[in-house]
Amino acid sequence: MEKPWEIDLTLYDDEEELLEGLRRHDRLACTCLxxxxxxxxxxxxxxxxxxxxxxxxxxxxxxxxxxxxxDDFQGKSGLGTWLHRIVLNTALMRLRRKQPxxxxxxxxxxxxxxRLAEALVDHTAEPGHELLALELREKIDRALSxxxxxxxxxxxxxxxxxxxxxxxxxxxxxxxxALKVRLHRARLALRNALEPxxxxxxxxxx
Amino acid sequence: MAGESQQAMTCGRLKELLxxxxxxxxxxxxxxxxxxxIERCPTCSTAETALSTMLARxxxxxxxxxxxxxxxxxxxxxxxxxxx
Numbered sequence: 001m002e003k004p005w006e007i008d009l010t011l012y013d014d015e016e017e018l019l020e021g022l023r024r025h026d027r028l029a030c031t032c033l034x035x036x037x038x039x040x041x042x043x044x045x046x047x048x049x050x051x052x053x054x055x056x057x058x059x060x061x062x063x064x065x066x067x068x069x070x071d072d073f074q075g076k077s078g079l080g081t082w083l084h085r086i087v088l089n090t091a092l093m094r095l096r097r098k099q100p101x102x103x104x105x106x107x108x109x110x111x112x113x114x115r116l117a118e119a120l121v122d123h124t125a126e127p128g129h130e131l132l133a134l135e136l137r138e139k140i141d142r143a144l145s146x147x148x149x150x151x152x153x154x155x156x157x158x159x160x161x162x163x164x165x166x167x168x169x170x171x172x173x174x175x176x177x178a179l180k181v182r183l184h185r186a187r188l189a190l191r192n193a194l195e196p197x198x199x200x201x202x203x204x205x206x
Numbered sequence: 207m208a209g210e211s212q213q214a215m216t217c218g219r220l221k222e223l224l225x226x227x228x229x230x231x232x233x234x235x236x237x238x239x240x241x242x243x244i245e246r247c248p249t250c251s252t253a254e255t256a257l258s259t260m261l262a263r264x265x266x267x268x269x270x271x272x273x274x275x276x277x278x279x280x281x282x283x284x285x286x287x288x289x290x
Binding site: 176 | 232240253264280285
């Protein structure tokens with residue numbers, strides 16, 4: 001029985017060949033597309049949505065859109081960059097649809113939010129030098145997920161995805177100063193939530 | 207001690223500036239004040255540098271695998287859709 005999820009990835013090593021396969025609606029090309037890009041894009045969706053089910057929905061919607069518009073892909077950027085933009089826009093559209101009034105309220109400095117984030121971290125832990133062990137990555141993910149949507153989106157776009165301030169502000173449809181303030185709020189919340197690890201790294205540098 | 211180190215990384219002035227942003231002060235001015243404060247404040251500059259270092263490691267960390275069965279479900283979906 002065919003198991004397309006276990007195929008040889010090198011079948012479509014060349015991006016042009018992969019695109020040709022996708023345009024022919026080749027099943028193996030779809031498999032290669034997923035194997036090559038889905039993990040990275042799922043991570044992006046999860047960071048933005050902070051919910052595994054919503055992240056999966058974003059990924060599904062993004063890949064369906066991509067396959068539906070594969071003939072429109074002109075190759076001006078890499079396929080990965082194009083997919084990244086589709087998934088990012090899909091996630092941001094979903095965030096915008098989520099009760100904007102509540103989001104704005106939650107963006108105020110919120111002691112409860114800070115306490116929640118701090119509660120995610122065991123302050124008695126003594127993190128060693130293997131700072132990006134699975135445990136810490138999970139703590140960063142959990143601290144991110146405790147942020148309000150607006151702060152998390154600003155932080156993910158600017159500090160994790162590496163967009164410029166101008167690009168991140170444009171993606172979120174806000175002015176640059178507003179983006180900067182959201183970013184500082186997010187960073188302060190994460191400084192508090194991840195304090196033992198931040199302290200440890202600060203001491204490494206002294 | 208956790209409590210001592212937490213105090214050492216907390217900056218009351220930064221919190222004040224962020225509150226000013228939330229209270230409706232002009233955001234351009236608030237953003238500039240925060241940036242200037244972080245540059246001058248030893249606590250904030252140390253914490254921001256350490257946060258940046260931690261995030262650089264986070265970005266470079268290996269991607270965790272997709273949730274169980276997600277890849278196959280996505281493939282089934284794409285192959286079922288008339289576009290795929």
